[in-house]
Amino acid sequence: MFDVTIIGCGVIGAVLARKLSQYDLRILILERENDVAMGTTKANSAIVHAGYDPEPGTLMAKLNVQGSEQMEKLCRELDVEYRRCGSMVLAFSAEETATLKTLYDRGIKNGVKELRLLSGEEARTMEPALAETVRGALLAPTAAIVDPWGLCLAAAETAVRNGAELKRGSAVAGVEDLGNHYVVHTASGNYESRYLVNCAGVHGHEISAMVGESEWMPKHSRGEYYLLDKSSGDLVNHVIFQCPSVLGKGVLVAPTVHGNLIVGPNAEPVEDGDDRATTQSGLDQVAAFGRKSVPSVDLRQSIRNFSGVRAVTSEEDFIIRPAKNSPRMLYVCGIKSPGLSAAPAIADYALEKLKEMGLAAEKKTMWSGKRTQIRFRKLSDSEKAELVRKDPRYGRIICRCETITEGEIIAAIHSPIPPCSIDGVKRRTGAGMGRCQGGFCGPRVLKILADELGKDPMEIVQDGSATWLLMEETKGGSGK
């Protein structure tokens, strides 16, 4: 019998699992995919918002500002890449200039610190690539950029090291409420748990429906992106937003913690929460909006397009409350933007809710919330020399574009949540994230994975469990 079962291991589930792992509880995390961070967590703008967007008084406003304040410390503890680069919202008209004032006032009410209104000139002095048509900007120095899947992985790993159990490939097929506990039927077996937390992202409503709830409905919204090569990574220093509109927070142009430039997203309703296709019209829209803010953005430097689906629902606010008819299931649903920013505060808030729902939680005496990762490329020359001396595998570069070593890849494969796909290695190490998009290192990573996991290379997938790469051996065979 588990005390708490978290359904869904995106960033919200993972950060909550880490929080709960501080307590003397038996924790289970169920993830339908073959890896964590496979939904919205791996496909979003990777921004820690300052907190001037949400309406004062909402959970979103409170948890965004609190989460943003906690994020830097959390990322430091988990050795996750984070940079407080600040953000600007641009105004291109008198009407939008008025919107900036509204956002400023809202930010003050929400408790956002250091907000400043800038003239177009001041904004261009700070960000020379901004368009001449920019008439003003709202500067939020507390906004930041972060590695969202890195945060999810690090938090999930920490939870696992502190005793939480993670079951991947465990799509939930049914939930039975037996009064004092639940039986959760999954693809990997049945699990009994006293409490359930629904962190299933864009599939949250499907889990709720399993206990007969339909208090809210999904209104999925897809956003498409361009990711540009590192040569464009310093085109802007701040996250550059446009005024919020029907397109959500609007198309942004921002640096990423990995050194790239991200442009997007648009906002388009989709039926299927897993519909992460890109479209010509969507990409064209993103390109046009991106150029409006930063005319010199060069989309020929694109290295990847992707899209993500926001877990928008029929409710305006985040949905963090027990299910009406199934009072030991906690919804942590409808976590759209600023969900990533709010993640640490959502975990605190969800724990309080669970306690209100009757969960008895005693802090453990032994808990280690820290985690570190060797990143060869970030070391000094002498540290690199020392590391290779100790372990020559750190001297073998596998990913040329991002300078990722065999040592880092092998360390990831033997981490608490081992990757089972090429993209799993990418999310953990950065191999394949660069400008050749794994063209050179893909076959090498595949071989290392097969060797280390003792698998046939034909079993290694690109990403999800059915994303096969190799079809058959050639006439001459692989020689194995």
Place this chain on the structure above:
Amino acid sequence: MKYDLVVIGGGPAGLSAANAAWEAGCRSICIVERDRELGGILNQCIHNGFGLHYFKEELTGPEYAGRFIEKIHSTGVDICLEAMALEVTPEKHVHIVSPSGGYEVLEAKAVVLTMGCRERTRGAIAIPGTRPAGVFTAGTAQRYLNMEGYLVGRRVVILGSGDIGLIMARRMSLEGAKVLACVEVMPYSGGLTRNIVQCLHDFNIPLYLSHTISDIQGKDRVERVVISEVGPDRRPIPGTEMILDCDTVLLSVGLIPENELSRSAGVQMDPRTNGPVVYENMETSIPGVFACGNVLHVHDLVDFVTAESARAGQAAAALCAGTTPSSSQIMELKNGPVVSYTVPQRIHMAADFQTVDVFFRVRAVCGKSRITVTDEAGTCLASFRRERLAPGEMENIKLPRKLLENAQGSITVSVEEDLA
């Protein structure tokens, strides 16, 4: 460690440069190669057709590389394998790392950059659709097939008619895969004519010119692609869609010289080639730093890489020996109509040369044409006839020293198609 010459890359360009430098008398040379063996991308090019110009015989890629590898092993050139160059400083300090040698800094008098090129990816050309497995660059599929021994798909659509894509159309067909189509966005092929004939026509694979893949579909693995005709703006024309059921898309949509090290060293780049600006001896804007092969400009034939790289190796050896004349007079080469770039872009007039080999490409397919070289005064210094010119086939003209000495100011290379 100190060397006279450090060559970054042990592919055909690096091997030729090192061999030529050794032959020119340089006795302190190191090749830094990131792979486990020398030969570069030739090792996975097991088809024949290499060496027709240079050796006057038809070799496979590994055979072609093998001749130079054998030669290099007969010299005293040091070879660092599995060694990645992380940084080249303007002072010609080369930072490398390898499992056996650890982290080292090689101090050189001259550096030859021969890092080659990489393939453009799906992200670079922004093909819409889902993101399933089964979309490979042609070179990656070639590696899986020829080096690792695996076929990556059974029903294949190839986007782009670059040479690697064409070669892979034939190779996958021979392995039993069905290649449904080769789709090219331009109104002409980007590959060599001989490859169109031998790899597509001979296997009855249709080539759709002025078409592109407008949508990739499939949840986990590619299930089908939508092909559309494109207009003059190269964007899909609605209503022209064709659906092809396939499990694999191979991309052969261009190569990009890998100049991250060159940029970090501060070498001046040419946006037309995506490679360094070089003089007639392959020297870049940093004295003592040379570049040749696909890192300089993308070649069609390795034979020309070998010849170009030998010039770089000889020049580097001369520099190390201190026999390079100091030069102040520089002649610029400019692009006239239809010409998309020239290599070299500059000539040291004081340098010791009898002829300058100028390589260039045209922007469009031309029939019978005249290539002209004119100076700033408008004097036509030389002209050359060609039956046909195409963007997929690199052109080469030789300019004798005498002719250049008579030129006023910079010179311009132009192409003029004969009126029908």
